[in-house]
Amino acid sequence: xxxxxxxxxxxxxxxxxxxxxxxxxxxxxxxxxxxxxxxxxxxxxxxxxxxxxxxxxxxxxxxxxxxxxxxxxxxxxxxxxxxxxxxxxxxxxxxxxxxxxxxxxxxxxxxxxxxxxxxxxxxxxxxxxxxxxxxxxxxxxxxxxxxxxxxxxxxxxxxxxxxxxxxxxxxxxxxxxxxxxxxxxxxxxxxxxxxxxxxxxxxxxxxxxxxxxxxxxxxxxxxxxxxxxxxxxxxxxxxxxxxxxxxxxxxxxxxxxxxxxxxxxxxxxxxxxxxxxxxxxxxxxxxxxxxxxxxxxxxxxx
Numbered sequence: 001x002x003x004x005x006x007x008x009x010x011x012x013x014x015x016x017x018x019x020x021x022x023x024x025x026x027x028x029x030x031x032x033x034x035x036x037x038x039x040x041x042x043x044x045x046x047x048x049x050x051x052x053x054x055x056x057x058x059x060x061x062x063x064x065x066x067x068x069x070x071x072x073x074x075x076x077x078x079x080x081x082x083x084x085x086x087x088x089x090x091x092x093x094x095x096x097x098x099x100x101x102x103x104x105x106x107x108x109x110x111x112x113x114x115x116x117x118x119x120x121x122x123x124x125x126x127x128x129x130x131x132x133x134x135x136x137x138x139x140x141x142x143x144x145x146x147x148x149x150x151x152x153x154x155x156x157x158x159x160x161x162x163x164x165x166x167x168x169x170x171x172x173x174x175x176x177x178x179x180x181x182x183x184x185x186x187x188x189x190x191x192x193x194x195x196x197x198x199x200x201x202x203x204x205x206x207x208x209x210x211x212x213x214x215x216x217x218x219x220x221x222x223x224x225x226x227x228x229x230x231x232x233x234x235x236x237x238x239x240x241x242x243x244x245x246x247x248x249x250x251x252x253x254x255x256x257x258x259x260x261x262x263x264x265x266x267x268x269x270x271x272x273x274x275x276x277x278x279x280x281x282x283x284x285x286x287x288x289x290x291x292x293x294x295x296x297x298x299x300x301x302x
Contacts, residue, residue, distance in 0.1 A: 035281075042274035050268040060271030064279060081259070088256040091170060092238035095177045096231050099185040102178075103230065107189035111196070122190070125183050133180065137247045140176045141167065144248075168250035176244040181237060185230040192226025224294075232291045236284050256280055 042060045045053040065082070066075040110121040128136060143149045144166045151163040166172050196219070204214040220227070242257035249255070254262070256276065263273030 038274045038277055041270055042278055044271050046269045046271050048268075050264075050270060052270050057271065060269070060273075060275040063269070063272045064275055084254050084256060084259050087170065087253065088239055091174050091177065091255065092235050094174055095181060095238045096185075096235045098174075098178050099182050099234050100189075100227065100231065103182055103185035103189055104227075107186050107193050107226075110186075111190050111193040122187075125186050128180075128183055133243050134247070136180055137176055137244050140172075140179055141247055144172055144175060167248065168252050170249075170253055172248040173245050173253055173255070176248045177238050177241060180244060181234045184233040184237075188226045188230040188233060189223065190226075192223040192229075196222055228291055228294055232287055236287060239283060240280055 041052055043056055043058065045055045045057040045059060047053050062075075063078065063081075065078055067078040067081075068074070069076055106125075110118055110125070113121060141148075145151075146163040146165070146167065148167075150166070151160070154160045155163070166175070200218050200222070201214060204218050209217070239255075240257045241255055242261060245253060245255040245258050249258070251258075257280075260273050260276045260280070263269045263276065267273070
């Protein structure tokens with residue numbers, strides 16, 4: 001490359017950075033700025049009526065796992081926090097698993113329809129996104145509450161005599177999150193299955209493979225990127241869900257998002273809320289890094 005060409009490349013790169021600098025500044029202020037504030041707050045002492053005292057302290061991080069006994073001043077496990085962590089991870093994993101079990105055959109059905117019919121079914125899948133999350137959650141509430149559609153139907157056909165107590169339980173939260181996040185699983189699976197070469201199925205049957213063998217050895221490995229993408233899109237928002245656990249859990253069955261809101265609100269413990277927020281961020285980042293690692297591995301292996 002001649003000196004003139006090198007100068008042209010450098011000038012082009014410099015102009016590119018200059019043109020993108022306003023957007024980078026906005027991103028730094030709007031995204032990195034609040035995150036820096038949260039990091040700083042997590043290492044300060046809690047104020048009496050909220051806010052923080054500008055004194056370095058690790059109490060916020062320590063309070064995630066341990067709490068001080070009011071009688072002995074000794075530290076014991078923060079059972080409430082640990083149970084909320086466990087409930088959040090458990091319900092998020094269950095939601096991811098069930099949305100996959102329901103979403104995979106749904107995506108396969110849509111991907112194998114004629115093009116015109118396929119557009120119609122995709123339209124039906126995306127309709128819930130047109131409605132606010134809070135409204136969709138209240139719709140589920142109307143279905144599963146004691147006087148809701150589910151209990152009335154089951155009583156009318158004689159399956160049960162007394163209403164099922166579903167509302168304000170883990171089952172209610174799980175049901176709501178499965179309904180809310182199901183489209184996020186179906187769409188990536190559809191995109192992966194849509195690119196699937198159906199001639200591979202014929203080859204599998206020609207080699208006397210059973211349906212289970214073809215599913216396990218041909219279909220699932222090929223659509224694996226879609227499975228991972230859908231799982232990440234469901235698991236990440238489920239882990240930090242706030243509206244659905246608040247409405248369907250009634251404030252009794254809290255998840256991590258509700259615990260964070262409680263610390264910044266009624267709890268008036270901003271350092272603990274900031275530490276919990278960063279803990280959630282670390283978990284989400286770990287999940288995304290795993291996805292990137294697997295996705296890069298898929299690219300390396302074609």
